[in-house]
Every structure is written in structure tokens, then in C-alpha cells.
Amino acid sequence: MSVLEFRPQGIYCRQGDFYIDPWRPVERALITHGHSDHARYGSKKYLCTEIAAPVIRHRLGDVKIETIPYEKEINLNGVNISFHPAGHVPGSAQILAEIKGERWVVSGDYKVVDDGLSTPFKPIKCHSFISECTFGLPAFNWLPQEEIFREINTWWRQCNKEGLTPVLAAYGLGKAQRLISGIDNNIGPILTHGAIEKTNQIMREQKIAIPETTLISSKLKLNDFKNALILAPPSALSTPWIKKFGKISAGYASGWMAIRGIKRRRAVDKGFVISDHADWAGLNWAIRETGAEKIFVTHGYTESFSKWLRFKGLNASVVKTEFATAEEDI
Numbered sequence: 397m398s399v400l401e402f403r404p405q406g407i408y409c410r411q412g413d414f415y416i417d418p419w420r421p422v423e424r425a426l427i428t429h430g431h432s433d434h435a436r437y438g439s440k441k442y443l444c445t446e447i448a449a450p451v452i453r454h455r456l457g458d459v460k461i462e463t464i465p466y467e468k469e470i471n472l473n474g475v476n477i478s479f480h481p482a483g484h485v486p487g488s489a490q491i492l493a494e495i496k497g498e499r500w501v502v503s504g505d506y507k508v509v510d511d512g513l514s515t516p517f518k519p520i521k522c523h524s525f526i527s528e529c530t531f532g533l534p535a536f537n538w539l540p541q542e543e544i545f546r547e548i549n550t551w552w553r554q555c556n557k558e559g560l561t562p563v564l565a566a567y568g569l570g571k572a573q574r575l576i577s578g579i580d581n582n583i584g585p586i587l588t589h590g591a592i593e594k595t596n597q598i599m600r601e602q603k604i605a606i607p608e609t610t611l612i613s614s615k616l617k618l619n620d621f622k623n624a625l626i627l628a629p630p631s632a633l634s635t636p637w638i639k640k641f642g643k644i645s646a647g648y649a650s651g652w653m654a655i656r657g658i659k660r661r662r663a664v665d666k667g668f669v670i671s672d673h674a675d676w677a678g679l680n681w682a683i684r685e686t687g688a689e690k691i692f693v694t695h696g697y698t699e700s701f702s703k704w705l706r707f708k709g710l711n712a713s714v715v716k717t718e719f720a721t722a723e724e725d726i
Contacts, residue, residue, distance in 0.1 A: 399493050399500040412475035416502045419718040428504025429488035433719045448487030450598045482506040483517030485570030500524045508678040511574050519685035526692045530673045532701030537675050544670045545578040552583050556623050561641040565630040566649040568592045570672050584623030587612050695719040
């Protein structure tokens, strides 16, 4: 039985008449998380986790959103639906669709390590698993995040000694809040770009523990940047906005920093390898834990990763999607 199928609009459940993370406007969209390649504007009805909803509403505007807590089961036209933690960003989910005992899971984006901020990933037993493989090569193996936080702290202190302002580029939903929660804010104040600070405020209103940060505004004076760490979305590094901080050292926090060529192309001084996606070992572990008979891989190193899974004896194939693998997203 094929619980889900792949259509031009996205991943579709015919019996339930809904899509999961559609990339075209549809009648009913089930959304794994709030990143723009998964939560797109134009659908009539949205369903997501309670934690993800505030950010999705902020990003999509006045849309009709229904919410569901993790692991609660509902029935849509004879299809049992439940959302389960994906560990990617706060509120992110894997979506389980089940018809007469046939279980399919759409992972969305996920990471299998506990970042201390998102609800930790939980593998779901299923017959078919639709998995991302953004970092589906053996070269991608993440160090413990505590080591990366220490690297950032050391760089920050060194910048203070040298009279430089450290500017750290990080994706504004998930990655930025993870960094704010993990680095040592005793070194100095953490100042944030408006796009990041708005997300911080939304999460704080949800009682998610985001440490104190200060919005960068015209009211701040040059002295306010002394010993501060500037946290900004990657796109800000190439705008005139960056000039207000004087002499800077530019850093970039992304899994892609494991590739030297991308670090050079981004023209940054420091690259910190930290991602909200599973690495090679994490992908393999997650897939193994599902016990799935069929694996569909999306966005990333799909051809090589699916070939590897088939070598391991799994029934794996590639699904073309419009989910992003852009450097700045991860």
C-alpha cells in the first residue's frame, strides 16, 4: 500500500487528501517546521506543532493554522496522523501517516543529537521513511557542540584582545538561538540583527529559554559594541549594515564550513562546523532505527547516499523535491 505519493505540488496522501510540506499552494498542508522551504505561503489550511506555530504565523502572515501536540494521534479521512520530534529546530516534527497498519514517516529536516533547545529527535518505527540527506557523505561528521561553543568563545575573546568586533553569521531560526544558548555570554553582550531578535522574542513568549540579547538599533552607540558579539543572518555580511561595527572579524556557523572551498567563497575569517541537520553517522543511525523497508532520500547528496543505502541492502531511491540545500540555511 502506498500511503503517500509524490506529486508536482509535493508529498501527497490521496486518502487523507493532504500534502506534507508542499512547495505549491494546496487545500491542506501539514508542515514539519517553519523554515521557508518547508512552510510556504498560499495554502488554505495549515497543521503544525504547537511549538512551531508562532514562528510559522510570523513568517506566513494571516493564514489559517491549526496546531497539534507531539505524539497526539488524529484521524484525517481514515488516515491516522501524528507529529513526532525531529530535533531540527524548536517545534520541528517528523510526520507519521498510517493506513490500516501501513506506516510512512516524512522526516522533514532532522538532527539526532540533543541541542538542549529543541525537543530531541525520536526515531519512529515505520515501513517507509522519507529522509533528507543534506550531509549524506562520510566527510560530514560533527564534533560535540560543546567543542564548537568553546571554539567560538576563544575566537570572541581573541577579537576582544585585538580590538576587533566579532560578527557571527548564522541562520535566524534555530541555529542562532542554539548559539545564543550555548556560548559564554559572560565574555560580553550578544547583539542581534533584527531578523534574529524577532525570532528570539517569539520563542521567549513561548517560554523557550533564550538568554538575553540586545537588538542592534540606531540608539546604540559605538561604545555599546565593545566586547560584544554580533549575531546576524548570513545575508547581512554582504550589506552596508556591516560597516557600522568598524574593524570586524567575520565568522560563519554552518555544517558547510567543513568544506574549505565554501569558507573561502564566503570570505570569512573563521568557520565553525555546526549544523541543525544530521551528519553521516546520524543519518545512518536514524534510518536504521526506523526499521523501514523502503527509504526515499531527498535534498542533499541523494545519488551517492541512496547508492550507499542500496549497498547496505536497503531498498532506497531518490525523490526530487524543492527543499533547499542552500549554504545559508544550515
